[in-house]
Each structure stands twice: as structure tokens, then as C-alpha cells.
Amino acid sequence: MRYKYYGTAAYEGIPALWCECDVCRRARETGGKNIMSRSQQTIDDKILIDFSADTYMHSLGGLPLAKIHTCIITHDHSDHLYPSDMLARLDGYAHLQDKIPLTVYAASAGMKHTETVLKKEIGDMEQDRIRIRKIEAYHSFEAEGYEIIPLKANHSLITTPVIYLIKKDGKCILHANDTGYFPAETWEYLNNNPVHLDFVSFDCTIAANCGDNNKMDGHMNFATVVNVRKRLCDMGLTDASTICAVSHFSHNGLGCYDELAKMGERENLVVAYDGLEIEV
Template structure:
């Protein structure tokens, strides 16, 4: 199983448009980007799965010289994870898109229904309602959606397993540190964990809600109520006993001298599991 990190940034990406902060300037000088989140997984069978449809879909696929995916999964309905779906227009003949079938109290409909209704003009797309914790076979891979905590909407992490190689990829999804126990169990023991860590813990003082889910040393592991801090993401990796953890969904608010540390992903990284 080959995993390519297409997009490793938050909703504005790094560099951010119109920003000359030290972190954005350093990214430019290094020649690296963190575009909006998306992951490409090629199974041992040669088929490919796309996790989330970044608004940067076109540039990501051209940059990595990739063909349109054979199947895809959508973790939640925020625009930076969904709005790139329109890019498959005239590119795909038949694209099954897997999304959770649970009704979201905040919207009155499931992720699957939202995707279907927003993109009903895409004849090639078939939305496949998927029950959390129930593995489905997609692009030669076993794919399992697991609930996480990303208010106000339902959001899901993901376990992707290759039955031919035994490789296991876990994604925390966009989430606070308050991941349900059953989901933690499902995501544990992966060869690679992609963990959402948007800013360092000290940035919580700038959020109206502050920080949450403090560790024993008083360090907040959640920024506000939607995303993990960098420290929280690292602790999640330890808690899940992942062989390797890469931090994703990173913002340009991480100080430049720490924004590109060894475990902080940038676009284009590839892993073989």
C-alpha cells in the first residue's frame, strides 16, 4: 500500500494567500506547501482510494502525476474536505464515494445525503452510504469509518487496511482530543497515523474557547473545540501505539522555527505500508 499526502494543511493552507508571516515566508524559501487536506492510497492491487476532496484537487493530482481515483471516501462536510469533488466532472466514468449514513443532528441529514444532494449533477458519482465501524471494500482496500469529535458536525476518522500486504493506515480525521474509546480501539496499532494537529498548545490563549482536554502537566490537547493541538496530536500517536505518526492539517500559525519539525508533514510525502 502506497500512501501519498496530497494536502497537509488547514483550511487556508501554507503559504496562506496574502500572508507574509515568518512561517509562510519559510515555506516559500523551502519550496514546500501544505495545501488543503487530502490523501491518496494505492492498494497492492493497483487501484487507488482518495480520502477527502480538497479544493486543491486539480493541482495536487497534476503535481503528483496521478490518475483519477477508483473510489473515494468523505470524512465530513466542511468545504476544505469536500468541495474538490466537483473537479471529477468529466474526469471519472464511475466513482463510488463512501460516506457515513448516520443522521447529523446539526444538519438533519447524513454526510452521505449531503454529498449526494450537493453533487447530484455529477452522473459518474455514486454515493455509498456507509455504517461506522463496518468495513467496506473499496479500491482493493478495507475501509472503516470511525466517529470522532468535531463539533458542530459529525466527523469521522478512518482505518484503511490492505488485505494483501497487511498495511494499516489510520487517520484521526478533524477532531478534538476527545475521541470515543471504541474509535481509539479501531485506530490503534497502525503502521502510519495521520493526526490532526492545527497549532501549538500556547496558541489556545488566542481562541475564544481557550484550550481543552489538558494533560497531567496542564497542557491543552484541544485548540478550542474542533482540532487537536500539536501536543495533543503527538500524544494521540503515543496513545494509539502507532509505528509512525505524521502531523497534518497544520496551520501557518505554528512558529517558523517549529513549523517543519521532523514529524510535521508537508505535501508530497509518500509511505509504503
């Protein structure tokens, strides 16, 4: 599987709108990998993970949206689900070569939000361009030949947050952003359903901030990521062959990519940037 980061920032992006902090100032001055757009990834450019407000920007950068028919949503925050732009797939806005709908898999909050936005645009008119499927944590489903298992995340509950295990051809990826230290139910699931993880993408929103707080809620920093990785390793889910990366950075994490990359190197963590591809 080929996992590609199109966007690696948290809600504000780096640099953030309006922001005059030191991280944002230096990101504007230096550009390159220090510019991070809102979170979005793909698996083999077939499974789209999240639909952020920067999806249009990512399409300009090579995201082959018209060829993608499956989108899995982590939770209902606008840096992961921005359904107003999903409407651009409706008849009259997009001229598509195939008639395959985009299937959007989302837990209850994301599903309701997407349905509400669609209904506001087209009322009760029938459309066949977007269909929404409700998912439940710990209930696996199949899409595009991948087995996908949503797991509960430690994040704002009102957004019904999940992280994802994605399996194909004997390989397994854990996509884990917008979560703090995993909730007990998710540890229990992983303990009862052991897998070998070939790649893990961890939330590292707060990066260098919050000192050594290693069991954070909502998001993680480097210390929490190291703690979660150790527990996964102790459980036998990861080993020396597992690639571990960190992503979903905020300017409140106190570093531009250049500084975060050095911190990641010390902890043997790949620091993601927009455009990075990981092959497992």
C-alpha cells in the same frame, strides 16, 4: 501500502488567502516545503482521501485522478469536500477511457452536500460517472480490496466527521485528521477491536499553539498528539515500529514547515509536507 500526502494544510492553506501574518509572509518568501495546500491523500494512488478545493492543483502535481475510482470523505468542510469540482467528472466535462464510476463514500452530511450539488447541476437526469455511498461510524466496508473502518472524530458535529482505519495485507493505517482528542466511543472501539497500527497520520492543525493543552477539541497541537500517541501505545496499538506523522497545518499553528519539522523531530514525529510518501 503507500500513503501519499498531496496536501497537508488546513482550510486556509499556507500561505493563506489574503493573510499577512508572519507564517504566511515567510512561506511566500521561502517557498518549497513551506507552501502547503489543502488536505488530500491517497493509499497506493487507489483510494483517494477527501476531495479538497485543491484537487485540481494536485492533479497538476501528479495525482492520477482518472485512474482512481474510490474516494473516502472524512467530513463536510470545504478543505475536505468540494463537490462543485467533482462535477468535472460528469459526461461532457471529462472524457474517460473506462466506464467505472467514481464511488464516493461519505457520512450523512457529506453525502447530502454532494447529492445537492449534483442535483443542482443535472436535476433528475441519470448519470453513471459518480455514485455516492453512505457510511456509518464503526461499520466497516470494503473497497478496492481494502477494509475501511470509519471512526467518530472529535470535530464539528454538523459535518458528521470520521477518521479512518484502513487495512490490507496484514497492515493497518490510521488516518486521523480533523479531530481533537478522540471521543470516548472511538477509544472504546479501539479497545474492543485491537489492531497493530503500522502508520498513523495525526491532526496537528494548531501545532505549536495553545501551550500544553493536551486534550483539545476539534483539532490537535503537538501536545495533544503526543498524549493520544501515548494512550494508543499504552493500549498496545502502537509500538516502536509504528510510524507517526502529523499533518493538516494552519498558519495559526505558529510555524512554517522548517520550524514544525524541528518540533516534530524532538517528539519523534514525522512532519508531513506536500508530496511526502510513507510506505508500510
